[in-house]
Amino acid sequence: MDPIRLPDDQLEQLADILAERFSPTRSPAMLDARELAEALKCDLSFIYANAERLGGHRLGGGKQGRFRFDLSEAKAALRIPPTAPPRSPRRRSMTPKAGKILRSRP
Numbered sequence: 009m010d011p012i013r014l015p016d017d018q019l020e021q022l023a024d025i026l027a028e029r030f031s032p033t034r035s036p037a038m039l040d041a042r043e044l045a046e047a048l049k050c051d052l053s054f055i056y057a058n059a060e061r062l063g064g065h066r067l068g069g070g071k072q073g074r075f076r077f078d079l080s081e082a083k084a085a086l087r088i089p090p091t092a093p094p095r096s097p098r099r100r101s102m103t104p105k106a107g108k109i110l111r112s113r114p
Contacts, residue, residue, distance in 0.1 A: 024068060038065075038076045047079055048086070061085055 014022065044062070045052045055062065056075075063081035066073040 021072075025074070028067070028074075039079055041075050041077070044077045044079065044082055048082065 039047065041055045041059070041064075042052060045055045048055075055064075055077075059075050059077075062077055062085050064075040064077050066075055068074065
């Protein structure tokens with residue numbers, strides 16, 4: 009069997025994943041995206057789309073860093089409705105409508 013050869017960046021990613029997975033100091037409260045999706049009974053795509061709202065912490069640098077989530081923080085975030093931009097109040101027109109004439113008293 010031939011040895012598997014990986015580019016340095018992929019080898020480094022694999023080392024990080026293995027070190028994290030087998031680390032005795034890994035906090036049981038921190039879940040990866042798949043574990044959080046299972047715990048919340050939702051799609052993995054929802055987790056990634058709402059990672060910031062759910063309190064996701066990106067490990068490593070760049071766009072491809074892995075997310076970790078605190079389950080209690082994610083559950084709390086789901087209880088709070090997403091914030092919508094504030095609506096501006098409707099302004100009333102100051103001009104009288106056509107056909108209405110205001111009469112003054114004599």
